[in-house]
Amino acid sequence: MINPSAPGWIEKFFIEQKVSEETVMASEEEFYFKTRATGFIFGHIIGFNTVKPIPVEGQLPEEISKLGMLNTLYQMYCLIKQETDSNHFISDTIAFYNLLTPKGFNPLQKMLPSSSDSSKLEKIIHDRVQTNEDLFSKSFSHVITNALLFVDVLAFKKYLEKGSLPDKYFSRIEDIVISIVSLSLKSKTGVSVHDDLLQKLFESSVRYSKFSNKGTIKTIENLDLSYLSNDLEKFYVIDLAGISLWSDAKVENEERYFLFKLGENLNVSEAFIIDSIHFINNFIVTYKDEIPYFNNSNPVKNFYDHTTESVQVLINRNKNRLIKELSQSKELMHLIAKSTHKELDKDEKKKIKTQILDICKTIPSLTIFLLPGGGLLLPILIKFIPQLLPSAFNENEERD
Incomplete structure (x- = not known):
C-alpha cells in the first residue's frame, strides 16, 4: 500500500500506476466529470481515478488529500501535454509551484542539494494540503479547506498551456x-x-x-x-x-x-x-x-470521531512493532490490563503516559503523540491497545 506519510510515496505511485497513452482523457469535460466523481472537487475524496485501484480505507485524511492532489495534477498534465512521462510531470509541477513562492524565499532551497525531484514534490504537496488551523478546526472544516485545492489544478492548467501564470x-x-x-x-x-x-x-x-x-x-x-x-x-x-x-x-x-x-x-x-x-x-x-x-451539531464529537479514526489507522499500521515494544515492558502491560477493569490512580496514569510516550519515540509514525497537545490523544491510543493483544489480556471479556 502507498503511504503518503513516508518518503518515496510519489515514486511508488508511478511505479504501481502503469499509465499509458491510451488512458489519457480525451477532453476537459471528461476530466472534470471523472475528477468530480472522486469527490476531489468538494474536498471529500471517496476514491481515486487511477489505472490500479488505490483503497481509501486505511489512509489518513491528509494522506487521501495528498494522493488526490498528485493524481489530479498528473491527469491534468496528461490531458494538456498528451503524454504520460512522470519525470516530465514532476519537473513541470515543481517549476509551477516555484512561481507561487514569494521572491527571495524558496522553501525548496532548505532541502539538501541531493534531494530528488520526487522528494521535492512530496514536500510541496504536503505543504499545499496543510492549513493554518489548529487540529480541532482542521478536522472540522477539512471538507471546505481542501475543496479549494482544485484552484491549484486550474492554475496548473494555465501554466501548462502558456508557460506562465496570469497575474493574481x-x-x-x-x-x-x-x-x-x-x-x-x-x-x-x-x-x-x-x-x-x-x-x-x-x-x-x-x-x-x-x-x-x-x-x-x-x-x-x-x-x-x-x-x-x-x-x-x-x-x-x-x-x-x-x-x-x-x-x-x-x-x-x-x-x-x-x-x-x-x-x-x-x-x-x-x-x-x-x-x-x-x-x-x-x-x-x-x-x-x-x-x-x-x-456540525456536535463539533466535539466530530473531532473525537475523526481523531479516533486517525489513531486507529496508525495503530493498525504499526501493530507488529507496537506489540513488540509493549511486550518488553511488563509494568506497562500490567497497568494497561488493570485499567480495563479498574480505575488507575494518579501515579499509575502518569507511569502509563511516560512509558507510552517512550514507545512512541521508537515508532516514527506515532510521533504525533509527542507533539504539543499530543498527550490529549493518549487515552485514545490506550483504548485501542488491548485490541492488539491476546484475548486473555482483557479480564472483562467473557470466556467459555
Whole structure:
C-alpha cells in the first residue's frame, strides 16, 4: 500500500500506476466529470481515478488529500501535454509551484542539494494540503479547506498551456468563489444551520483573496464573471454554488433560478446545471454522515470521531512493532490490563503516559503523540491497545 506519510510515496505511485497513452482523457469535460466523481472537487475524496485501484480505507485524511492532489495534477498534465512521462510531470509541477513562492524565499532551497525531484514534490504537496488551523478546526472544516485545492489544478492548467501564470490568478478565482458562495446563500429560501458556518469556512480556507468585493455585490447580475475563461473554471464555481445551496435534499425554485442564472451568465448549458443539481444531491445524501461540515451539531464529537479514526489507522499500521515494544515492558502491560477493569490512580496514569510516550519515540509514525497537545490523544491510543493483544489480556471479556 502507498503511504503518503513516508518518503518515496510519489515514486511508488508511478511505479504501481502503469499509465499509458491510451488512458489519457480525451477532453476537459471528461476530466472534470471523472475528477468530480472522486469527490476531489468538494474536498471529500471517496476514491481515486487511477489505472490500479488505490483503497481509501486505511489512509489518513491528509494522506487521501495528498494522493488526490498528485493524481489530479498528473491527469491534468496528461490531458494538456498528451503524454504520460512522470519525470516530465514532476519537473513541470515543481517549476509551477516555484512561481507561487514569494521572491527571495524558496522553501525548496532548505532541502539538501541531493534531494530528488520526487522528494521535492512530496514536500510541496504536503505543504499545499496543510492549513493554518489548529487540529480541532482542521478536522472540522477539512471538507471546505481542501475543496479549494482544485484552484491549484486550474492554475496548473494555465501554466501548462502558456508557460506562465496570469497575474493574481489565485486571488481572482478565490474572490469569485467567495462572492458566488455568499450570493448563493442569500438566495436560499430557508435558513440552514450550516449556512453561516459554510461562509466562514470558505473564507478561512482561501490563501490569496481578501474578500474585497464580497460585501458590495448584491445580485448575481452584478457579479463580473468575465475572468472565467474556460469550462473547467465555470463548472467548478457552479458546483461550489450548488453544494452551498444544498440543505434539505432538495433545491427550491428560487435556488434553481440562481443556478440557472449563474449558468446563463457563464454561458454553460442548462443540461450541466441539471446534472450538477442531481450529482450534488446524490453525493451528499450518500456521504453526508462522513462529511464533517454536514455534521456540525456536535463539533466535539466530530473531532473525537475523526481523531479516533486517525489513531486507529496508525495503530493498525504499526501493530507488529507496537506489540513488540509493549511486550518488553511488563509494568506497562500490567497497568494497561488493570485499567480495563479498574480505575488507575494518579501515579499509575502518569507511569502509563511516560512509558507510552517512550514507545512512541521508537515508532516514527506515532510521533504525533509527542507533539504539543499530543498527550490529549493518549487515552485514545490506550483504548485501542488491548485490541492488539491476546484475548486473555482483557479480564472483562467473557470466556467459555
